[in-house]
Amino acid sequence: MYTFDSFKEVIASSNKTDWDKLKQVMTIIQTVQESKDQALYDYSETFDNVKLDTLEVMQTDLESAYHDIEDDLRAALELAYKNIWDYQQSIKISDGEASELYQKVHPLNRVGVYVPGGTAPLVSTVLMTAVLAKVAGVSEIVVTTPPQQNGVNQAILAACHIAKVDRVFQVGGAQAIAALAYGTETVPAVDKIAGPGNQYVALAKKMVYGDVGIDSIAGPSEIVIVADDTTRADFVAYDLLAQAEHDVLARTFLISESKEKIEEIQRKVNELAGEQPRAAIIKTSLRDHHYSVHTVDKAETIDCVNFIAGEHVSIQTKDASSYIDQINTAGALFIGDCSPEAIGDYIAGPSHVLPTGGTARFSSGLTVNDFLRTNSIIALKKESFKNMAPGGMRLALEESLQAHHDSLACRMEENK
Structure with a gap:
């Protein structure tokens, strides 16, 4: 358990660039630029252990997947689609009123979406990115997702069908980002790339930025939870486990003015962690990247939250709403027991693609407006x-x- 001062010293040294991985990513990008499709086939064998006959997934496969998935999953995807569409439509910017000086809004022409696959295929990421682009009016939406031995996850394909994605390619990793940025014989170059990924994906997005737009350079996922003596320990414990199961690098922060509550929550986490299917990942994440911070008062709690600038900030205190106007560096703010971070991950409406690693100090979560561009109109009278x-x-x-x-x-x- 840390004090706020001791926590600041520890966390300051935890964000470092992995130069070895960066060199590998630069090589991958150069190879894709030079060898194009062949590089994608080769990297699929090398990194994914999948020998592909084709890179593109046909639209008929997307439609088949939509009909083949279980009814309750299809219903959940369609509800998420509706909620996301409605929320994004409500915040979409529009043309200014025509005058001598005003603003015009235009959708991007072609957007690429990266959807992680593997042991935790992020089906929801399809909707949390592609639907935003669709609401914006983007002409063509291209999805890439890592190839699998038995083909692309059916729920991912079904979500692509629901979101009306135009093209899907079974390509993953840094090579997918390079293909989207520069194009190959098969994969078209896009105007902007969105979607989360592993360290290689994040570094690749960093390297291609400027040649193509990106949403953000996402690091490991994270949650900041504020608790007090009224907080349900089991609720918070499951929220911490939910974040930790993403990745061994996922970061979890628990902040409270009550040492007793921190200790109670920690006991509950230890009790529940072993019951989870991804227990090994959870335990590694919590061992290496969990921080409990004991603060002296509410003001210090707010300072700590704003200092972390976390991706997800969950306030589970008796006066949770009072934090809304005082926390100004959260990717997304979850207020009260009935707004757990997991509801935002899947179905609430705002996108779960959010700034990580302290970048909420200067950036925001993905919205429909990230798939729009504006230009000023100057039409002066004499x-x-x-x-x-x-x-x-x-x-x-x-x-x-x-x-x-x-x-x-x-x-x-x-x-x-």
């Missing part, structure tokens, strides 16, 4: 131009840009 131009002319002279000055001056002469 009177407005005449009022503005003298100031512009003076600034142009100050910057020693004579042609800028003259561009304005000649029009002033014309409009006398």
Whole structure:
């Protein structure tokens, strides 16, 4: 158990770039640029132990998967789709009112979505990314997901069908990001890449940024939970386990002014961890990346939460709503017992693609507006131009840009 001061010292040294992995990722990106499809086939054998005959999954396979999955799973996916669509539609920005100065909004042309596969195929990520792009009006949505021995997970394909994804490719890892960024004979280059992934995916997104847009450079998933003496220990314990089961690198933070409550929650976590199917992952994550912080008062608790700038921040105290206006660096804020982080992961409506590793200090969760771009419209009338131009002319002279000055001056002469 840490004090806030001791915690700050420990956490400051935990975020470091893995230079060896970065070198590997740079090699992968270069190879995909040079060898294109062949590199994707080769890397699938090397990294995924899958020998592919084709990279693309046909639309008929998506439709078949939709009909083949269990009825309750299909219903859950469709409910999630509706909630996500409705929420994103409610926050979508629109054109400004036409005037002399206003803003136009345009959807991106083609977007790539990375969907993690493997032992925990993130079916929900399809909806939490592709539906946003669809609401934005993106013309073409391309999904990549790692190949599997028995083919791409059927629920992932069904979710792609529900979200009306245009093309799906069974390609994973840094090589998928490179393919989306630069294109191959089969995989089209996109305007922006979204979706979470492992360290290799995150580093690849970092390397291709600038040649293509990205949503964020996501690190391991994380949760920050604030508890008090009224908090249900079992609720918090399961929330911590839910985060830890993502990955051995997943980070969990428990903050409370009550030492007794921290200890009670820890006992409950220890009791429940062994019952989970992913117990080995959970125990490793909690051993290496769990932090319990005892704070002296509410003000220090809020300072600690804002210092962490966590992906998910769950407030489970008697006065949970009072934290809303005081926490300003959360990827998403979950208020009260009935708003656990898991409901946000799957079905509430806001996207679960959120800033991690402290980046909530300067970035936000994925929304429909990340798949839109804007441009300003300047359509001045003569009177407005005449009022503005003298100031512009003076600034142009100050910057020693004579042609800028003259561009304005000649029009002033014309409009006398």
